[in-house]
Amino acid sequence: MKLLTGKIIPIIALGLLFAGHYIGLFIAPTERMMGDVYRIIYTHVPAAWICLIAYTLTFFASVYYLFRNKMGADIFAEASAEIGVMFNAILLITGSIWGKPTWGVWWTWDPRLTTAAIMFFAFIGYLALRRFINDPERRATWGSVVAILAFIDLPLVWYSVKWWNSLHQLQSTPQTVDAAMVTPLRISAFAFLFLYIWMVQVRYQIGVKRLEQEQALPNPIAQGEQS
């Protein structure tokens, strides 16, 4: 299992990333309206999908922690959220770069963009909160509550283009997009998914080690009470 996550998964991820992005950049046809600028889709959309998956798993791990009190669930929630924030940053930056040539602006307070930015800052807040609480149990409980609250924004991000008059286009489906464009999109999405699996596994191990080190340290409050 360790061999799978340690070496094979990152190799598969990098292979898929190279293939997906190469086909997307050089082989996929040019889009009729947007020209070559549309090729940003091959990094923007997979980042969006994996970001939403990462935050959803953080949500489920947080709910699981609150019900079962397993520290492993909390460590996983933090790991997944941190990687989600990284993909969220890619999503926002690439979206902004795509917006300039197509909409004429780097940023606009459109419902989709605004809810995606709120999601980013909500999970940054979740990660920041965890740094301020020293007690692992309290940190896990408060972190779980904040993660669940932050997750409320996810359906708003997904449905914002349907519910409100958004500048952002509706979600495309394989039926509405040329097959030559869908294939590199799927390959790139699987590349990001494998990268997520590798990163979350490594980040989880880091979280376990940090918790072990924390628990090995003498508790300063308890020491103060004894003296």
Place this chain on the structure above:
Amino acid sequence: MIEGGWSFVWSAFGISWITLLGYGLYLFFTASALNNESEEEQT
């Protein structure tokens, strides 16, 4: 049709690759440092 635009495409891909690489290296070196620390504690 929007003409050109390759500079936007390369910027978007470049930032994505740098972000992924940067975070990947951060994870790799942090995990390596923690492993070394725990090995030193054991010896």
